[in-house]
Amino acid sequence: MKPLLCLGFFSAAFSAPAFAADYASLPGGTFASVLPADTNNADVKLAPFRLRREPVTNAEFLAFVKTHPDWRRDRVARVFAEPRYLAQWGAADILGADAKPDQPVTQVSWFAAQAFCASEGARLPTWNEWEFAAAADATRADARSDPAWRAAILNWYAQPSSQPLANIGGAANFHGVRDLHGLVWEWVDDFNALLIASDSRDQNDPDRLKFCGAGALNLRDRDNYAVLMRIAMLSSLKAANTTANLGFRCARDGIGEGP
Amino acid sequence: MKIPVSLRIAFAALAMAFITVVAAADTRGRADALPGDSIYRLDLALVDQDGHGLMLGDRRGGPVLIAMFYTSCPYMCPLIVETAKRAERSLDEAARARLRVVLVSFDSARDTPPALKAAATERHVDLARWTLTRTDAAGVRRLAAALDVQYRALPDGGFNHSGVLTLLDAEGRIVARTDKLGDVDPEFLAAVRKATSTPH
Numbered sequence: 223m224k225p226l227l228c229l230g231f232f233s234a235a236f237s238a239p240a241f242a243a244d245y246a247s248l249p250g251g252t253f254a255s256v257l258p259a260d261t262n263n264a265d266v267k268l269a270p271f272r273l274r275r276e277p278v279t280n281a282e283f284l285a286f287v288k289t290h291p292d293w294r295r296d297r298v299a300r301v302f303a304e305p306r307y308l309a310q311w312g313a314a315d316i317l318g319a320d321a322k323p324d325q326p327v328t329q330v331s332w333f334a335a336q337a338f339c340a341s342e343g344a345r346l347p348t349w350n351e352w353e354f355a356a357a358a359d360a361t362r363a364d365a366r367s368d369p370a371w372r373a374a375i376l377n378w379y380a381q382p383s384s385q386p387l388a389n390i391g392g393a394a395n396f397h398g399v400r401d402l403h404g405l406v407w408e409w410v411d412d413f414n415a416l417l418i419a420s421d422s423r424d425q426n427d428p429d430r431l432k433f434c435g436a437g438a439l440n441l442r443d444r445d446n447y448a449v450l451m452r453i454a455m456l457s458s459l460k461a462a463n464t465t466a467n468l469g470f471r472c473a474r475d476g477i478g479e480g481p
Numbered sequence: 482m483k484i485p486v487s488l489r490i491a492f493a494a495l496a497m498a499f500i501t502v503v504a505a506a507d508t509r510g511r512a513d514a515l516p517g518d519s520i521y522r523l524d525l526a527l528v529d530q531d532g533h534g535l536m537l538g539d540r541r542g543g544p545v546l547i548a549m550f551y552t553s554c555p556y557m558c559p560l561i562v563e564t565a566k567r568a569e570r571s572l573d574e575a576a577r578a579r580l581r582v583v584l585v586s587f588d589s590a591r592d593t594p595p596a597l598k599a600a601a602t603e604r605h606v607d608l609a610r611w612t613l614t615r616t617d618a619a620g621v622r623r624l625a626a627a628l629d630v631q632y633r634a635l636p637d638g639g640f641n642h643s644g645v646l647t648l649l650d651a652e653g654r655i656v657a658r659t660d661k662l663g664d665v666d667p668e669f670l671a672a673v674r675k676a677t678s679t680p681h
Contacts (some may be wrong), residue, residue, distance in 0.1 A: 264636075300517035301627060332626060414626055415633040461626035 243282075243342055244325045246398040247477050252462045253354050254364075256449050257416065266350050273347060273355050274471035276390040276400050277408065278338060280311070281323035283330065286338050288315060293334055300448040302333035304462045310475040326469040332461040339472035346411035347473035349456070353449065356403060358396035366446060375448035378404045383467050406469040413456045508601045520627050520667075521597065521653035527614035530597035534616070535584070537624075537654065544676035545581045545649040549621075549630050549642065551588035552600040557644045560662045564646060568665045568673050569610070576677035582611040587625075587632050587640045589618045629658075648672055 230302070250268035258264060287293050287308075294315060295308040308329050312318015330338075332346075339345050348356070359365035392401045402408075461466075515521055521538035528534055546565055550558040565582050572580065586592035597613040607614075616624070625632055632642035646669065648657040657667070657672035 298517075299519075299522045301519060301522050333623075336623075363573050411622065412633075414622075414629075414631045416631075457631075461623075 224439070243344075243472070245344075245474060246275050247272050248351075248355055248397050248399075250351075250354070253357075255350050255353055256446055256453070257349070268350055268354055269346070269475065270451050270477045271351050272474040273351065273397070273399055274344075274473070275394070275398060277326035277406060277469045277471045278335075279323060279425065280317050280321045280325050280327045283308075283327035283338060284311075284315070284317055286325075286341055290337065290341060291346045293337060298334070302460070302462060303331040304464055306464050307331060307334065308464075310466070320386075322389065324391070326390055326401070328387065328406055328462040328466055328469045330409075330462050330468070330470065332409050332413060335470035336411070338470075342472060344472035344474045346409055346470060347452075348418060349410045351473055352402075352408065352410050355395075355397055356449075358399075360393060361394060363396050370411065371384055372446065372448045375403050379448075379451060387467075389459050392479070406467050407452065407455060407465070407467065409455060409470040413459055414461070416453050416457045425439045487631040516652050516654055518655075519653035520547075520618055520624075520649060520655065523623055523627055525585075525616060525624055526618050527612075527616050527620075529593060530594055530601050530608065530613045533681065535612075537585075540581050540583060540612075540649075541651065541653060543579055543581060543651050544673070545583055545653075546673065547583045547585070547628070547645060547649055548644075548646050549585050549587055549628065550627060551586045551640055552592050553588065553597045554641065557662070558643070559604065561644050561646065564665055566604075566606065568646070568670060571665065572674065572677055576674065577610070579677045579680065580610065580673070582606070582612045584611070585621070585624055586613070586615045587621055587634075587642060588638075589615060589621055591638065592678045599637070628655075648676060650676060 248271055250270045252265040253268055255266045257266075290301075291297055295303075295311065296314040298307055306329055308314075311321050318325060325335075328360055336346055357364045357366050359368070359371055362368075388405060390401050390405070392404060394400050395402065515538075519538075521536075521541055523537065525537040526534065529573055547570065548561050548565060550561050551567065552558070562584070565584075569577055569582070585599065594615070594617045597615065601608055601611065601613050623634075624630075627648050628645060630643055630645050632640050634640055643660060644660060644662050645660050646662075647655055648669065650656045656676060657669050659669035661669070
């Protein structure tokens with residue numbers, strides 16, 4: 223096998239991006255996640271971070287595949303991506319008629335998304351970072367309590383998924399980030415940390431114990447279906463899975479040069 | 482579809498994994514022949530209870546029981562260890578000698594080799610067959626992803642996690658998996674017996 227992507231701990235802040243993707247700077251701070259940070263429903267604390275303004279496109283992912291041929295659909299190891307990986311492309315290195323350059327790339331696994339972000343000196347956002355960015359509307363950093371914000375997202379969920387995906391470039395939100403809602407679902411780094419499950423200890427059957435630790439909690443803000451549906455979807459995925467409506471964008475630590 | 486009356490969830494501290502890429506040249510030579518669905522393709526670098534570096538793929542060549550745990554875990558992790566020990570004990574001596582057990586800690590911050598060593602002693606595991614290991618936070622995330630293990634860092638430094646035992650074949654492919662702890666799932670045990678029944 224060729225030299226393979228793997229993960230280091232310290233060099234992210236120092237590695238130069240392979241090409242200049244456009245990132246917005248987000249301030250972080252305390253944030254009322256639907257997944258509370260502790261048993262007292264504490265807010266989560268987010269360091270400042272940067273987030274790609276738009277999801278990764280077919281054209282960008284094609285460029286990545288050409289320079290990282292281990293991620294071609296005809297070469298990728300099955301442990302990293304299921305057979306439907308990039309199935310919408312015309313060939314392993316050709317987008318073809320059904321995959322437009324400016325559409326968000328979909329049919330990508332978590333491992334593939336992670337490798338792409340690493341190739342530009344970035345990483346996948348955490349759930350809390352994604353949730354923070356996606357809480358905004360055009361004028362407010364946190365529009366989640368607005369019924370109109372929720373209704374717009376739920377309306378998107380209700381659209382049939384048989385339509386071709388639109389190109390990236392929807393309206394920018396408060397942070398200058400586009401397409402967080404209304405285009406594709408997106409991988410997050412800690413998709414396998416969201417732990418949606420019935421608390422099996424309620425069944426009083428230690429053989430069925432699922433989770434170790436201080437205890438499962440109720441979700442906060444459980445009427446926020448717009449957000450909870452996304453958590454439920456992410457929790458149902460395995461890292462090699464791909465779907466026709468699941469793409470990603472990348473994130474970086476720190477403040478950067480400003481928006 | 483049956484939906485639980487309440488969706489419940491474990492809570493988390495914010496565990497930021499700093500992800501980047503480093504080229505890891507594969508020096509073992511045989512990796513080209515690894516099957517595409519082998520977990521060993523992760524090229525996961527570990528450190529064992531004696532402070533020795535190893536690759537997860539070094540266990541290639543025989544069946545492996547692998548699980549994720551952390552040493553300060555009060556309840557479930559001892560149960561994971563105990564379940565693995567029960568699976569071992571149910572094998573005859575020749576079969577037991579063919580099986581290796583690898584535990585990988587969720588706790589990159591605190592599970593140092595001495596902590597792993599102390600846990601091995603406390604749990605009376607045979608280090609001739611067992612290896613207790615740690616990796617970095619990004620490695621934990623990737624291994625958990627590959628093994629379909631869910632986990633979440635807690636504010637007190639602990640973890641919520643699913644308890645899973647996975648059986649790998651000689652090439653690192655997943656052949657069986659169980660989240661039934663305590664008494665060993667009979668189907669899982671049958672898979673372990675089969676995998677260890679003949680030399681590889």
